Structure formats: C-alpha cells, structure tokens
Amino acid sequence: MAATTANPASPQRVGIVVFDGAKLLDIAGPSEVFSEANLLGARYELSLCSVGGREVTSSTGMRIAVDLDAAVDGLGFDTLLVSGGDRLPTHPISPQLLAAAAALAERSGRVCSICTGAFILAGAGLLNGRRATTHWRHTRLLQDAYADIAVEPDAIFVRDGRTFSSAGVTAGIDLALALVEDDHGEAMARQVAQSLVVFLQRPGGQSQFSPTLRGPRPHASALRAVFDAVAADPGANHSVPELAARATMSPRHMTRLFREELGTTPARYVEAVRFDSAKAAIEGGHSIGEAAERAGYGSPESLRRAFVARLGLSPRAYQQRFRSAQRPDATRPPRAGRPH
Numbered sequence: 040m041a042a043t044t045a046n047p048a049s050p051q052r053v054g055i056v057v058f059d060g061a062k063l064l065d066i067a068g069p070s071e072v073f074s075e076a077n078l079l080g081a082r083y084e085l086s087l088c089s090v091g092g093r094e095v096t097s098s099t100g101m102r103i104a105v106d107l108d109a110a111v112d113g114l115g116f117d118t119l120l121v122s123g124g125d126r127l128p129t130h131p132i133s134p135q136l137l138a139a140a141a142a143l144a145e146r147s148g149r150v151c152s153i154c155t156g157a158f159i160l161a162g163a164g165l166l167n168g169r170r171a172t173t174h175w176r177h178t179r180l181l182q183d184a185y186a187d188i189a190v191e192p193d194a195i196f197v198r199d200g201r202t203f204s205s206a207g208v209t210a211g212i213d214l215a216l217a218l219v220e221d222d223h224g225e226a227m228a229r230q231v232a233q234s235l236v237v238f239l240q241r242p243g244g245q246s247q248f249s250p251t252l253r254g255p256r257p258h259a260s261a262l263r264a265v266f267d268a269v270a271a272d273p274g275a276n277h278s279v280p281e282l283a284a285r286a287t288m289s290p291r292h293m294t295r296l297f298r299e300e301l302g303t304t305p306a307r308y309v310e311a312v313r314f315d316s317a318k319a320a321i322e323g324g325h326s327i328g329e330a331a332e333r334a335g336y337g338s339p340e341s342l343r344r345a346f347v348a349r350l351g352l353s354p355r356a357y358q359q360r361f362r363s364a365q366r367p368d369a370t371r372p373p374r375a376g377r378p379h
Contacts, residue, residue, distance in 0.1 A: 054116035072215035115146025123154030153211035174207035274335030
C-alpha cells in the first residue's frame, strides 16, 4: 500500500477518477487546492484517470483529457480522489468503474470521494462498516441503499481511517485543504485557503445549505389540510389540540397519523416549518427580529437557540452568508392580529 508522505524530495501522487458526467467542480476544486499548495513548496503530482484512459465529457459538456487508464494493473496513488456526478445516486454504475475504483483503492494510500462519488466507493464495497457522507440531497438514499455505512448527513467531510468522503461539490475544496494540512501543516493550508478566498474550516455543517423540509405530502386528506394551514401561517397557534380540531380528529389519532405517514410528531413538524420560514425570511433580507416574529418564535433569542441547535451557527452568521442583496419592502403591513 502506498504511504502518504510530506517529504518534499518525493512528489505525492494524486489520482482523480473521472468519467462521463463527472461534476467539473469536483475535479477542478481539489485540483486547484493542490496546485496552489505546489506554489508554496508542496510537490503534488496530479493525474486524471478514467476507465480505458479515454477522454471524458464533464457535467458542463466540457471535454477533459485524461492522463491514465484507471484499470491498468499496478496503478496506485498516495491520494485517490473519486469525483461525483448527478446520475450516480439513481442510475447503475458501470461495473468496470466500480472494479477500477476498488483496485485503485487497494493500491493507494488515502481514498477519498467528492460529493456523490461516495456512491462509487459504496458500490465498490469501500465504505462497508465506515462513516461517510455525501451531498445533503442524497444522504438518505445512500443510507437506505447501504445499511452497513454510518452516514453522517450534516458533515462537510468525514474521515474514517484512510478513507475520506465529502459533501456536495465545493466540499471537495474543504477536504483537499484538510489533506494539505495533514501533509504540510496548518500554515500552508491556511495560505492556500486565503489565496483561494475560501474558509480553511467552514463554520457549520452542510444542513445550512439544505432545505429542512423535503419529505412527501401525507396521504390522509385531513393531514394535508393541517400541512397547508401551518405553511400558510407558521407563526399562528399550532398546538396539537388546535391542529387536531382543524383536522376534525382527536389529538391522539392525529399524532398517530403523523408518526405513521411522516415519522415525526405534530410539534416537530410545526417547528420544522417555522424554522424554514425563519430561514427564508433571513435569506430574503429581513432582520433577525422580523424573522423570529414572522415564524412564531416569540423572540430573537428563541430563534438563535433553534439555529445553533440545527445548524451549529447563529442567525446572524447565517444572514451574513445567505441574505439577499435586496432589502424587502419595509412598508409591507404586518399580518393582521400580530402586532409589530
């Protein structure tokens, strides 16, 4: 097995597995990190490899020349990166690609996936019994498809021994920076991050980039009426008795339906809708106080606690990253019955 080394006299070989439809940023992001580190004294030697050594077409339609055949016997790297692609979670993966990834991993030091590249590692059996992550949109699918993997849905990247996996697209940059830090120390990794104008360690997890609510609507028409009522006015009184009265059923029966159809409780669902509403208000340019009032949190402090619990960062920090450049119309009247 190849060993990772920081000896400047010996180049560290980095192989990136690509294929038709590979996300261009999955390839370019980590490559830029390693290339920038080379300007600071590192010696990373990057090679792109595909099955058959054929040129591939990226997700953008850009054709990419390839250096090596990923299926050649004896090929290995100090660091192996497997890029992701939009089709990987929902379409069969080429057996040749899976076999090449498995063989390369056996002959390489660190083995890493970028975004949905985790599905290639998983399909090749390289994540069995390990912790891993992928793009937030596909973490549930990865867990359902591969029960032996401990999927961490909120992680930007996960390290489990010599195996690494990262979240959606730009998280490959975060992972590459961590690899540079392992090899050459924090000072170099920090310089690379500063040069690329990115965080050395991104605050918060990937849930700050994902919508909280993405499940199906319930089958029961009474629950659909409850859903619509909560979505229409998240800040209203949505206690269990109030919701049950709206659905014309007992609180106990409604709670049972929530668990059976949605796997949650009415209170947790209301809290999720309120949180999404507050996030949307902040993204739209409203103040923290306005977002808390509109979503029914009662106070900015209550909203702050919810943000820290769910995202690991404050509403103010979230606002600085995601708020719209356009301030909403301040003349819009407040909702009737809810004083400003």
